[in-house]
Amino acid sequence: xxxxxxxxxxxxxxxxxxxxxxxxxxxxxxxxxxxxxxxxxxxxxxxxxxxxxxxxxxxxxxxxxxxxxxxxxxxxxxxxxxxxxxxxxxxxxxxxxxxxxxxxxxxxxxxxxxxxxxxxxxxxxxxxxxxxxxxxxxxxxxxxxxxxxxxxxxxxxxxxxxxxxxxxxxxxxxxxxxxxxxxxxxxxxxxxxxxxxxxxxxxxxxxxxxxxxxxxxxxxxxxxxxxxxxxxxxxxxxxx
Numbered sequence: 001x002x003x004x005x006x007x008x009x010x011x012x013x014x015x016x017x018x019x020x021x022x023x024x025x026x027x028x029x030x031x032x033x034x035x036x037x038x039x040x041x042x043x044x045x046x047x048x049x050x051x052x053x054x055x056x057x058x059x060x061x062x063x064x065x066x067x068x069x070x071x072x073x074x075x076x077x078x079x080x081x082x083x084x085x086x087x088x089x090x091x092x093x094x095x096x097x098x099x100x101x102x103x104x105x106x107x108x109x110x111x112x113x114x115x116x117x118x119x120x121x122x123x124x125x126x127x128x129x130x131x132x133x134x135x136x137x138x139x140x141x142x143x144x145x146x147x148x149x150x151x152x153x154x155x156x157x158x159x160x161x162x163x164x165x166x167x168x169x170x171x172x173x174x175x176x177x178x179x180x181x182x183x184x185x186x187x188x189x190x191x192x193x194x195x196x197x198x199x200x201x202x203x204x205x206x207x208x209x210x211x212x213x214x215x216x217x218x219x220x221x222x223x224x225x226x227x228x229x230x231x232x233x234x235x236x237x238x239x240x
Contacts, residue, residue, distance in 0.1 A: 023089065024230045030085045031226030034219055036078040043068040050122060056138040057131055062123045069116040076109035076116075083160075090164075092236045093171040101163040108160060111152025118145040146203060154193040154212070158186035161215050172234040174225055181221070185214025 046068035049060055083105035090098035118141045125134045165182025168174050192211025195201045201208050 026085060026089060027226040027230035030082055031223045031228075033078045033082045033085060034223030034226065037075050037082070037223075038216075038220060040068075040071045040075040043071055046071075047119070050119060051142060053135075053139070056122065056126055056134050058126075062126055065119055065123050069120055072112050072116050076112040079105050079109045079112075079160075086164075089173070089231070089236065090167045090171070093167050097163050097167055101160060101167070104156060104160045104163060108152055108156035111148050111156065115145045115148045115152060118142075118148070150193060150196055150203065154189060154196070157215055157219075158189040158193070161189075161218055162186040165218070168222075171236050173231045173236060174222065175232070178218070178221060178225060181214055182218040185218050189215050 046064040048064075049055055049058075050065050052058075080102075083102040087098050087102055090101065122138045122141050125138055130137075161182040165179045165184075165186070169176055169179035169183065188211045192201070192208050195211075196203055196208060
């Protein structure tokens with residue numbers, strides 16, 4: 001008995017399979033990159049010594065600060081990469097918002113690079129034996145790092161997650177409840193940033209930490225979801 005092969009249908013199925021495979025690779029890469037943005041968590045402890053008034057005149061090792069700087073550079077590069085990797089998919093929902101996410105991520109990562117440069121400048125002064133004459137300079141560099149940290153790693157992530165949460169919510173690429181965490185989590189982070197700017201709360205206070213919980217939960221959960229499950233079937237993944 002001869003079987004009739006519907007060649008156009010076979011080609012269409014093969015194309016669909018190839019497209020879904022490409023989307024799965026995109027979601028997997030994006031998920032890994034989002035998880036990679038959490039490698040800088042140890043910098044809270046690694047940067048402890050450099051905040052001490054006598055760091056520049058002490059004999060302690062610079063290695064913790066250098067390691068912290070490397071971790072932050074990894075986070076900056078991973079942050080830009082998340083937006084770039086997701087852009088071809090997200091632009092199908094809203095090209096302007098997707099491009100805005102890329103721009104916001106670049107700005108966020110740029111502030112991280114500048115912050116690392118401030119800290120490594122202190123390391124350079126310490127290694128050069130600048131001594132007490134450089135105390136004022138080193139304290140100014142620490143203050144600059146703390147200030148730009150608030151901008152780059154408190155305010156800008158809120159903007160990024162507002163855009164990303166909106167795009168994911170509208171496109172249904174992930175569960176809408178997950179996308180909502182990103183949008184809603186941005187609000188307390190912005191409020192916390194404003195409170196720190198006006199000196200209402202300290203940068204290392206519990207309140208400041210609480211303001212960032214939802215954003216951290218969103219990005220970590222998103223990374224896990226994209227790695228484990230990938231994008232949900234939607235009008236975007238269907239190519240409509």
